[in-house]
Amino acid sequence: MALEAICGVDKLPFMQRFDALQTACNMQQLAAATSNFVNPYALMAPPFENPAVNLPKILQHCKLRMEFDHGTTTLGFKYQGGVILCADSRATSGQYIGSQTMRKIVELNAYMLGTLAGGAADCVYWDRVLARECRLHELRYRRRMSVDAAARMMCNITTEYKGMGLSMGMMLAGCDAEGSKLIYVDSEGMRSHGSVFSVGSGSPYALGVLDTGYRWNLTDEAAYDLARRAIYHATSKDAYSGGMVRLYHITDKGWRNISNTDCHDLHDQFCGMQPPPPIGPGFEPPGTSSKAQAWNELKLRKHEVQAQMEAVTTEKANKHP
Template sequence: MALEFVCGMNRMSFMRRFDDLQTEWQLQQLREATSNFENPYTLMAPPFEKPAENLPKILAHCGIEMNFDHGTTTLGFKYQGGVILCADSRATSGQYIGSQTMKKIVELNDYMLGTLAGGAADCVYWDRVLAKECRLHQLRYRKRMTVDTAARIICNISTEYKGMGLVMGMMLAGFDDEGGKLIYVDSEGMRTHGHVFSVGSGSPYALGVLDTGYRYDLTDQEAYDLARRAIYHATSKDAYSGGIVRLYHINDLGWKNISNTDCSELHDAYYCGEERGPRRDSEGGMKAGQQKPCFSGWTKRKLPEDVQAKLATV
């Protein structure tokens, strides 16, 4: 047998075993399936065209249930003190809660963070790849990767895998030579700079609070309160959001984890129900010095005089 191997006779068709062809096919499939171990940007594509459209048809034909429901609430905004990122921690699988402690804000380096929204596996994998690229960039060029470069990498990946079932909506926030930045990137290849973003199934509720209370000249404590308040109200209305509210602050010194607060604790501070509301006097008004917990200084805004005049006329 050793002489056959040295002479190459074992590769001749009449010298091969009947199961060698099957073994070679299995090894080839294994090499293709694990190609991302050598090249993290190369993943094995599904064995059929247009996976996002055809996979449900295949599952229906086979009688297999596979629920792709997604749910989360993440938000970010820029203000005079830097960039704020806040997110819940609930991971759902269809109608079931898979985890209450998932970390949806990922530390890419000391000055940049990324958020997860969409398919957990997709977001976690590509965030790890991006974190590796950030570290390699810093070792090669002896300077940090900019937020724009990181967003471009994710945008190129999303474009390459567009239409293959990738579900991902990420925010990249960081601080570089140009100051604080907040960029939204999704699985459709869209890349957008902005001051206020919210991603996930609970984002409409969070944006409602942000639209009411956001302004650029917020103090640090007002920004922390606004972010926690927005995530709390989203978790109270959206069944797919909940768990722990994680709050991060990014400035020229790097990122800092401000708090990790359970939603039940925020409920006591922000809930506006009558049964939990402030006590009233005999005439039905609120007692002096008391107000509903859902109100704070940043929501009290006076309407412009011309608007007040129009309202008075009506």
């Protein structure tokens, strides 16, 4: 046995015991499955083509039910005071609420944030990879990674895994040498700069509020109120959104966590029980312009004249049948 060990013969497969061969095989499979620990871009792909298309067919053939439904509401907008990011905290899987404390705004570095929308596993994993790359960039080049560079990196990643079933829609927001930036990146490889974005199943409701109240010269408090209001109305209409409303403000001095408010508290703030405003000829709603008021008075006078004419006509018809 000593001579075999010296010559290396004991390492040949036919000289090893069965349990040693099985252990070596298991270690090899484990190394292949966890290769992303060494290289985060080397993910183990499913053993068939077009996973996004073929996986539902395989599940249907095996009579297995797997819910991929997900929902969220995240928003971001730029204004004169920087960038605002706001998101809910509910994580769902179909009809099941998995968590009410999900952090959907990720702190990439002291000057840049990212949001999560889509598959929680995909978003969390790639945001962690991006945070790692931001830190390595700072150590190598002694300066922060720009928001555009981070967006290009995520766009390259999503393009590489396009068609693999990746589900992700994220916003990257931050301040760099060129000023405030807000960029949207999704799993189809799309990268878009903009001033107002909302991503998730509740985004139509949030965009309705943003389109009504957004303007560039908002004050900080008005911007905070607008973001909370938009997310609250989305959570009240979308069953997949809810929990806490987290609000962040990004300036050239870095990001700040402004508030983490429960949706129930926002309901008391925005939709408290108030008596309906009176409606009548003498009532002028707040913000009514002078032209609208004059038009309303003219219309009322016209109705009064028509009513008097009808009364006179009816009286004459009764006197002379």
